[in-house]
Amino acid sequence: MPGTFFSAEDADLLETVLKSRRDVRGNRFTQEEITDLELDKLIDAALYGPSVGFSQPWEFVIIRDPNIKSAIQEIFSQENLKAADQFQDQKQQEYLRLKLEGISEAPVNLAVFYNPMNGPVLGQTSMKEMGLYSVVCAVQNIWLMARAMNIGVGWVSILDPQKVNEILELPESRRLVAYLCVGKVTEFAELPELETLRWEKRKHKASLVFKDRYDSRFYPENS
Amino acid sequence: MPGTFFSAEDADLLETVLKSRRDVRGNRFTQEEITDLELDKLIDAALYGPSVGFSQPWEFVIIRDPNIKSAIQEIFSQENLKAADQFQDQKQQEYLRLKLEGISEAPVNLAVFYNPMNGPVLGQTSMKEMGLYSVVCAVQNIWLMARAMNIGVGWVSILDPQKVNEILELPESRRLVAYLCVGKVTEFAELPELETLRWEKRKHKASLVFKDRYDSRFYPENS
Numbered sequence: 001m002p003g004t005f006f007s008a009e010d011a012d013l014l015e016t017v018l019k020s021r022r023d024v025r026g027n028r029f030t031q032e033e034i035t036d037l038e039l040d041k042l043i044d045a046a047l048y049g050p051s052v053g054f055s056q057p058w059e060f061v062i063i064r065d066p067n068i069k070s071a072i073q074e075i076f077s078q079e080n081l082k083a084a085d086q087f088q089d090q091k092q093q094e095y096l097r098l099k100l101e102g103i104s105e106a107p108v109n110l111a112v113f114y115n116p117m118n119g120p121v122l123g124q125t126s127m128k129e130m131g132l133y134s135v136v137c138a139v140q141n142i143w144l145m146a147r148a149m150n151i152g153v154g155w156v157s158i159l160d161p162q163k164v165n166e167i168l169e170l171p172e173s174r175r176l177v178a179y180l181c182v183g184k185v186t187e188f189a190e191l192p193e194l195e196t197l198r199w200e201k202r203k204h205k206a207s208l209v210f211k212d213r214y215d216s217r218f219y220p221e222n223s
Numbered sequence: 224m225p226g227t228f229f230s231a232e233d234a235d236l237l238e239t240v241l242k243s244r245r246d247v248r249g250n251r252f253t254q255e256e257i258t259d260l261e262l263d264k265l266i267d268a269a270l271y272g273p274s275v276g277f278s279q280p281w282e283f284v285i286i287r288d289p290n291i292k293s294a295i296q297e298i299f300s301q302e303n304l305k306a307a308d309q310f311q312d313q314k315q316q317e318y319l320r321l322k323l324e325g326i327s328e329a330p331v332n333l334a335v336f337y338n339p340m341n342g343p344v345l346g347q348t349s350m351k352e353m354g355l356y357s358v359v360c361a362v363q364n365i366w367l368m369a370r371a372m373n374i375g376v377g378w379v380s381i382l383d384p385q386k387v388n389e390i391l392e393l394p395e396s397r398r399l400v401a402y403l404c405v406g407k408v409t410e411f412a413e414l415p416e417l418e419t420l421r422w423e424k425r426k427h428k429a430s431l432v433f434k435d436r437y438d439s440r441f442y443p444e445n446s
Contacts, residue, residue, distance in 0.1 A: 003411025004243045010236055011371040015264070017237055018271040018364055020227045039441075041238070043432055048241040050366070052380060054417035056426045065435045083348035095345065122318065122422065123380045125306035129355070130380045133400070136359040141241055143273070143360075144367070148234040157275060157346045157353045169437045177356070188226025194277035199345065203279045209266055212288045214392045218262075 017148050022188050024152030026102030029183040034108045038149060042110070042182070045145035049138035052130040053122030058138050061168050063109040071167045072159070072179070073103045079158045094199065101156040106181035111164060112139055113174040135177040142180065152185035240371050245411050247375030249325030252406040257331045261372060265333070265405070268368035272361035275353040276345030281361050284391050286332040294390045295382070295402070296326045302381045317422065324379040329404035334387060335362055336397040358400040365403065375408035 039062055051057060063069060080100065087095045103109060114135045124130040139155070146153045161176035170176075195202055206219040262285055274280060286292060303323065310318045326332060337358045347353040362378070369376045384399035393399075418425055429442040 003245075003408075003413070004239060006240070006371045006373055010240070011264075011368070013233055013236055014240055014368060014371040015268065015271075016227060017229070017233070018268055018368065021271070021273070022226075023273055036441075041234075043428065045238065045241055047428065047431075048238075048244070049363075050244070050246055050378065054415055054423040054425075056423070056431075058431065060432045060441075061437065062432065062434050062441050068435055079349045083343075083345075086343040086348055098345075100346070120306075120309040122306075122321075122417070123323070125309055126302045126382055127380045127384065132352070133355075133359045133362075136356045137363040137366075139356075140272075140360040140363040145234070145237060145241065148229045148237040150229055155273065157350045159349055161350065168433075168435075171437070185226075190226070192277055194345070200277040200279070202277075205266065205270065208270075208279075208281065209283045209285065210391075211285050212291055212391075214284065214394070218259075218283075218285050 017144055020188055021143055021147040022152070022192065024102065024154040024181070024185055025099045025193070026105035026181070027099050028152060028185045028187060029102050029105040029181070030186060031107065032184040034151065034182055034184070038151065039108065041149065042142045042145055045141040046112070046138035049134065049141045051134040052124050055117050055121050055124070055131060055134065057115050057117060057131045058135050059113045059115050059174065061111040061113070063111065064107065066104070068167060069104050069109060072109065072164065075159050075163045076101055076103060076156060079160055083158055094197070100158060102154050102181040102183070103156065106154070106183040108182040110142070110180040110182050111168060111176060112178040112180065113170060114177050115174055132175070132177060139178045139180070146182065150184070152183055152188065154181040155179070156181060240367055243411055244366055244370040245375070245415065247325065247377040247404070247408055248322045248416070249328035249404070250322050251375060251408045251410060252325050252328040252404070253409060254330065255407040257374065257405055257407070261374065262331065264372065265365045265368055268364040269335070269361035272357065272364045274357040275347050278340050278344050278347070278354060278357065280338050280340060280354045281358050282336045282338050282397060284334040284336070286334065287330070289327070291390060292327050292332060295332065295387065298382050298386045299324055299326060299379060302383055306381055323381060325377050325404040325406070326379065329377070329406040331405040333365070333403040333405050334391060334399060335401040335403065336393060337400050338397055355398070355400060362401045362403070369405065373407070375406055375411065377404040378402070379404060
């Protein structure tokens with residue numbers, strides 16, 4: 001068969017990478033620098049991503065300037081206060097105790113933008129959101145590649161995208177998809193932190209997968 | 224360091240998986256069955272995906288029923304005619320010659336939905352689209368895991384999501400994120416088909432990556 005053939009061991013290794021990827025926050029990053037060569041490998045991973053109609057609708061801003069990081073951190077703080085207001089009582093107390101970003105602790109921040117094409121895009125005519133989804137696939141590629149390089153990534157979404165655009169001087173047409181904190185880590189946690197803290201419970205696989213129609217389950221009830 | 228430590232060879236293998244993933248259409252699928260065990264591995268890959276606030280906002284429908292596939296194919300045909308109308312002259316002729324799905328050829332179709340949570344979601348308060356993005360990350364995990372298992376995946380986006388919901392009898396609150404065709408293949412192409420056919424040109428890396436601000440490039444101009 002033309003094209004690379006992967007062994008069962010290769011598939012197992014990929015599964016281990018998928019399984020051990022974590023969202024990393026400021027309490028886990030070390031001060032160790034991320035080199036331009038390492039960043040280049042992460043960018044390459046993104047560019048291997050699928051894009052609807054081969055539109056490649058992505059742009060990347062690599063941030064090391066502490067003044068820019070501070071300005072982004074300030075946006076986070078504003079948005080996070082508004083966010084806390086949406087939770088009630090005990091949940092609000094829990095929310096306020098969480099460390100949800102590593103903007104200043106991570107040596108590098110990486111902002112990923114959607115750059116819409118002019119004119120129709122093949123594959124994007126019925127689902128306008130497909131261009132954004134292409135950029136998200138590129139972000140997941142970065143996240144996985146980083147993990148395989150033992151580099152931590154944290155996705156900060158408690159931000160006003162418009163204000164990030166202004167600070168990084170992006171054209172108005174661009175749309176922030178992901179703001180990533182990138183750095184070496186003291187550890188990769190065994191489980192997602194929000195699972196360990198019981199913020200939400202893990203869902204049962206049997207409740208999520210159906211066959212042919214929504215009324216028929218793929219897995220036995222008790223699996 | 225707690226957590227799996229990956230070697231440089233492991234990172235190289237992941238890079239090869241990322242690089243050799245392709246969007247597979249009906250002209251490449253074989254009739255060979257995809258087993259439930261293989262599908263289970265793809266679902267597990269999805270469930271290792273990141274989700275905003277650990278919300279796990281995903282649901283999956285595995286389709287083998289030829290009648291359902293036919294109904295989906297009919298939706299594709301309707302949407303594809305509308306799509307062709309958006310392209311002009313030579314580009315429209317090229318568009319009409321492309322094979323853009325493998326709904327009936329692939330032994331399995333896999334529809335992936337977003338199931339919004341009730342109430343506020345941690346990390347989704349400023350960017351409402353984060354729940355959808357979590358589902359997209361799960362889709363990319365499926366795509367990569369399939370590639371490492373030498374299974375092809377094609378993402379069909381030329382569909383009316385509302386009509387797919389109706390055929391698969393999903394609750395109204397659910398939103399189609401991806402409709403995937405899944406099967407063994409005769410080959411994985413060296414390059415994306417739309418690149419080979421020069422539908423769009425590959426963008427230069429140097430034009431896509433900036434440092435600190437949008438007016439400053441990360442790579443030298445001529446890289």
